[in-house]
Amino acid sequence: MSFTRRCLGRSVPAVLLIVLIACARAPRPAVRPEPPFVQSMRQIVPLPASVEPEDGDPFVIAEGLAIVIAPGNDEVRGVAEHLRDLVAFPAQPEPRIEAAVSPIPDGSIHLSLADPDTPRAPESYELTITSRAVTLTAPDPAGLFYGVQTLRQLLPPALEHEAARPFELRLPPGRVADAPRFAWRGAMLDVARHFFDVHDVKRYIDLLAMLKMNRLHLHLSDDQGWRIEIKSWPNLTAHGAKTEVGGGPGGFYTQEQYADLVAYARARFITIVPEIDMPGHTNAALSSYPELNCDGVAPAPYTGIEVGFSALCVGKEVTYTFIEDVVTEIAALTPGPYFHIGGDEVKTLTDEQYRAFIDRVQRIVASAGKEAIGWDEIAPAPLLPATIVQHWRPESPLTDAVEKGARLILSPADRIYLDMKYDVETPIGLNWAAYVEVRDAYDWDPATLVEDVPERTILGVEAPLWSETIAGIRDIEYLAFPRMAAVAELGWSPAGRRDWDGFRARLAAQARRWAALGINFYRSPQVDWRH
Ligand code: NGO
8 A cells, every 4th residue: 555545545536646746856946045134123021211213224243243342341241142142153253352443344243331421220231233233232231231131023034943044134223222110020940849849949030131130039948848058057948948848759959059140140231139937937947857846846847838838946046046047048148238137928927026037037137138028017126227028918018117228129920920820711820919911910000009009119020930749840931921021011111111011012923933942831911922
């Protein structure tokens, strides 16, 4: 029997077979290279403060491209290298990075730090593209990095494929002048309920950087696991790291691995914010060291998802020795100025005990040279001037925090908790706060979320991703994308310029790039992904 008949079955009529064979033998149209494709300046996410596309010829990235920088600044060189890696053609000589020359040679991309005497917003940038050259100017290396992220979205999405690219790279002519609305554009990843290894966290960092996010808060301990090596308390990881929700193997970062993550994030202008949650959410620590328990008896490891049952013994001195050791070791590995002390959902202490504990722990954090951050339950406790309150409970009053002059990070659970399901059909996630579709995550304004909270007290926004129901990078991506883009825009873009319809259209334009990057994003029915 012929191959075709075997494959299609005995009942295929002879006429149909002839047609099939004829088609198979017909000459195929020649494979045409992808035509040079120019992205629109109007599709950038997060939306820039000002975009002025121009008519005219694009800038063509040709072989032999030079990226010109001022000499002597390692961070600027790092940004130039990041750009070079983005546009390098496989199997061709890499673009050159050259020290500043004047005038800027035709066909080059010029990155420069602005004159410090002209005041400009931190992290801002100005990008001008003509057919002759690309110039990017910023007051700081972070601004240059964000300008490069804008350039990235102006390059063809197929650029993100690792395979060779047989087409030219073209940039549309025009001008972008841009600056972030808020200083804090954060994401939080819960590595305690399920552990995510260094590789997964780096991937998350890469995706955040693309959206001009600048904080990654790592929730490093909880009832179900302790995730960072503490040399003075080794049983935290020898015992406390070996569990996770559902009974999986858990895991932890060695101090070297944590330092590597911090450096990786820093090279992408992302500050790592470590969290050790206390006095509650501490079963993993209590299970590792009996002396941290009031009755001196270590509880069994915990792999469920209840909250509120555990607390350090706040009346024992050893508890504070423990906290001081942990904070000191982590602070020494963390160049960023913040240390998150948790403080959420404590159901086994009196208000008085709880407030005294928060008071004391803030001082320990300050002695380690860091500013404390706590979930919004800490607001009624005495707060040091530098302490930051992270709003999460949709109904929680913030007047206490505001009256005390605390700065706020907004993470309202019914808007930007990324572990909330999109809708009833979502296979992973929780729904205790709400179902959060893309529009719910996007369509609100940080300045008017909570009554009587003036914008100047708001540091910014942060999207937590709790991991009770998620177990790998694909799950992370599914819940984070596209909602992370909404959070990035809430944090970055001017309030008056953004609206849901505009965002929806720009989001659709990200799909090809995200697909090329292999991001497992949720194709929300609210977005017309075909555009
Ligand atoms: C709450 C709780 C976490 C849960 C999360 C699930 C805060 C700050 N404490 O948020 O322990 O994992 O909800 O959505």
